[in-house]
Amino acid sequence: MTRAGGRAAGNLVASMFGLVCLGLSAVPASGQSYAFNNVQIEGNQRIEPGTILTYAGIARGETVTAGELNAAAQNLRSTGLFESVDIVPSGGTLIIRVAEYPTINQINFEGNAxxxxxxLGALVRSTSRQVFNPNVAEADVTAITEAYASAGRINASVTARLIERTENRVDLVFEIAEGGVSEVERISFVGNRSYSERRLRNVLDTKQAGLFDFIISRDTFIAERIAADREALADFYRSRGYVDFAVQNVDVTLTRARDGYLVTFNVEEGLQYRIGSVSIASEMPEAPVEEFSSVPRLREGGVYSPVNIDEDIARIERRAIQLGIPFVAAEPRITRNPRDQTLDIQYVLSRAPRQFVERIDIEGNNTTLDRVIRNQFTSVEGDPFNAREIRESARRIRALGYFAAVDINTREGSAPDQMIVDVDVAEQPTGRLTFGGNYNSDNGFALVASYSEDNFLGRGQGIDFQISTSTRNRIFSFDFTEPNFLGRDLSFSLGTSYRQTNNDAALYDTETFRFSPSLGFPVSEKGRLSVYVAAEYTDIYNVSDDGEDDPSIVIQKEAEQGGLWATSLGYTYTFDSRRVGLDPNAGVLLRFGQEFGVGDTQFIRSTALASAETKVFNEEVTLRATAEGGYLAYGEGSSRVTDRYFLGSRYIRGFEYHGIGPRDADTLDALGGNAFAVARLETEFPLPLPSEFGFSGGAFIDYGSVWDLGEDYGAEVLYDEFTPRATVGVSLFWDTPLGPLRFNFTEPLMAEEEDETRTFELTIATTF
Incomplete structure (x- = not known):
């Protein structure tokens, strides 16, 4: 190779090396810096360039690294305003290319029923006239899907779709395929020995799907409801002495078709404990034991229940207040005796922390007035703070039925000895508008329309308005109740009723109007007294006088008196020791009342009822015994057919309406009596059918009579003395979402010749 050729080759290699180096220098290294005199923004339509630069965090003339350029691009993407972002350095110019997300024109839902x-609109975060954000839309899809899952439709699918409009706008459409309801097909229990599955299912709010699963909603699977059911089971067992009861776990599985759930509660019952010894000790010299020894109601041998313990603590604390000893805490100290399965209870009186209620803050009550909630507290601002009373107040607030959720917490106030009670409630509908019908063998088929409101105008007042019309009578009634009259535990009620009857047992019609205000108040822990005044108008009219089929002379004479007004004063005392809810509902109901007529018509109407109920055979069978009676005595005037007693199936089954009692010997018109007495023994028990069918059985025996016509106007009267009747029968109960149905099949054991008996009774009640 010549010298010239060598130089040419060397120049070529140098040129190629230079080009490679130049190409490598065009790829910015992470540590390379740039300075720009100009920034060019492309693709923006709504967003101003200055705003984009602010989001990017880059200023003209500023020296930046490649990493800072990447960070600037990420800043722009994170705003959620841009579908894409590119930042390209070009000499002394920085080019920012963006593609903006469209604006949401409107939001629609399709396929939802x-x-x-x-x-649904309240669930989504996407908003009309705001920039569309796919992440927000995806979260909206999830929220809607979860809402359907909570409603039992786990197969529901939701798709967000965009429909393009002009000017970079879109319609956001959520397309919904709701799917079917995923019901609870089966609820099972493992580990239960003392109570059957049927009994335990009645404790749960979740129900198995049954014959009417297309109507009821409690057979829909909701996870939150299952969690509440776990607590309900625990409360059920512990209130019956099973202090070690625990729900080990709840297995929830889908059926193969994914259209139903199988729910299994795995429980450990433990042993049932009863009460051993009950005693009181005091750590406070000013609170001597002898002042409290008779307060507890727990007795040796009774089944242990936390509810009874709480009631005793409340009694002890009330006794301390009566003695003028504030800040007393009664702590139950329990000693377990595994050998005989008893618990020794000792209430120890000690000094409670010296704390006061600084204030009660209430939130969430948009309709209900504060005072309605405050009325449920036994403590007010400035009173000694008592945590147990606060818990009891929370229970009373929940029992009102005005709120879907009640959350009460306490916190320290302005000083360590000051406590603030925070009450957070979520309101729910409290009014009901009902249209329906019912049928019973006494009055036939009736159409019913009613409106009731438990929290009228947010004042905690109740109103009830009802209209009923049947083939035999028409009834109108209106009742108003103020449960905290004058801000005290005093209820004020105002009742008005109108009744018009078409009496098939005699050829006459009746009309009754009654107006009665009353006051009710507690007189003991389980006793309540109600006092009232009443004004009543009665009339007997449309008496047949065709001479062929005239009614009894008694009816004719009473009708001649025309419409009569009567005023009266009265009282009713009620003692009710029955328990409801999860506690054993054995107990008694006692009721006694008297009404005294004043003015031109003077009378005394006395009524009494005693009823006892208990559950046996592991609470599978209910036993009930009831005795009821009444007596009407006149000082001035005499009773009429509108005043006297008639015994329908509510009192004694197996007879027609007006089927027993004093009767005109000639016309056989039923006349009623001034006295009645009945005794009823009955039982209810499960049938060997799947519980989801809603069937149960019963048996009964009724004994009683009605007698004493009073003024007979010379007519010959049958059965005017006490003449006993008795019936025996069986019942079939069908608890349906359409209403409870009861079928009675009866056989008279004791009946008189002119009595009107029947062997079958049907009662239906439904609303729609």
């Missing part, structure tokens, strides 16, 4: 647009 079970959940309305308004409810």
């Amino acid at each position: 079970r959940i309305g647009d308004e409810e």
Whole structure:
């Protein structure tokens, strides 16, 4: 190779090396810096360039690294305003290219029938006239899907779709395929020995799907409801002495078709404990034991229940207040005796922390007035703080039925000895508008329309308005109740009723109007007294006088008196020791009342009822015994057919309405009596059928009579003395979502010749 050729080759290699180096220098290294005199923004339509630069965090003339350029691009993407972002350095110019997300023109829902647009709209975060964000839309899809899952439709699918409009706008459409309801097909229990599955299912709020699963909603699987059911089971067992009861776990599986759930509660019952010894000790010299020894109601041998313990603690604390000893805490100290399965209870009186209620803050009550909630507290601002009383107040607030959720917490106030009670409630509908019908063998088929409101105008007042019309009577009634009259535990009620009857047992019609205000108040822990005044108008009219089929002379004479007004004063005392809810509901109901007529018509109407109920055979069978009676005595005037007692199936089954009692010997008109007495023994028990069918059985025996016509106007009267009747029968109960149905099949054991008996009774009640 010549010298010239060598130089040419060397120049070529140097040139190629230079080009490679130049190409490598065009790829910025992470540590390379740039300075720009100009920034060029492309693709923006709505967003101003200055705003984009602010989001990017880059200023003209500023020296930046490649890493800072990447960070600037990420800042722009994170705003959610841009579908894409590119930052390209070009000499002394920085080019920022963006593609903006469209603006949402409107939001629509398609395919939804079970959940309305308004409810779905409250779930989504995407908003009309705001920039579309796919992440937010995806979260909206998840929220809607979860709402359907909570409603039992786990197969529901939701798709967000965009419909393009002009000017970079879109309609956001959520297309919904709701699917079917995923019901609870089966609820099972493992580990239960003392109570049957049927009994335990009645404790749960979740129900198995049954014959009417297309109507009821409690057979829909909801996870939150299952969690509440676990607590309900625990409360059920512990209130019956099973102090070690625990729900080990709840197995929830889908059926193969994914249209139903199988729920299994795995429980450990433990042993049932009863009460051993009950005693009181005091750590406070000013609280001597002898002042409290008779307060507890727990007795040796009784089944242990936390509810009874709480009731004793409340009694002890009330006794301390009566003695003028504040800040007393009664702590139950329990000693377990595994050998005989008893628990010794000792209430120890000690000094409670010296704390006061600084204030009670209430939130969430948009309709309900604060005072309605405050009325449920026994403590007010400035009173000694008592945590147990606060818990009891929470229970009373929940029992009102005005709120879907009640959360009460306490916190320290302005000083360590000051406590603030925070009450957070979520309101729910409290009014009911009902149209329906019912049927019973006494009155036939009736159409019913009613409206009731438990929290009228947010004042905690109750109103109830009802109209009923049947082939035999028409009834109108209106009742108003103020449960905290004058801010005290005093209820004020105002009742008005109108009744017009077409009496098939005699050829006459009756009309009754009654107006009665009353006051009710507690007189003991389980006793309540109600006092009232009443004004009543009665009339007997449309008495047949065709000479061929005239009614009894008694009816004719009473009708000649025309419409009569009577005023009266009265009282009713009620003692009710029955328990409801999860506690054993054995107990007694006693009721006695008297009404005294004043003015031109003077009378005394006395009524009494005693009823006892208990559950046996592991609470599978209910036994009930009831005795009831009444006596009407006149000082001035005499009773009429509108005043006297007639015994329908509510009192004694197996007879027609007006089927027993004093009767005109010639016309056989039922005349009623001034006295009645009945005794009823009955039982209810499960049938060997799947519980989801809602069937149960019963048997009963009724014994009683009605007698004493009073003024007979010379008519010959049958059965005017006490003439006992008795019936025996069986019942079939069918608890349906359409209403409870009861079928009674009866056989008279004791009946008189002119009595009107029947062997079958049907009662239906439904609303729609």
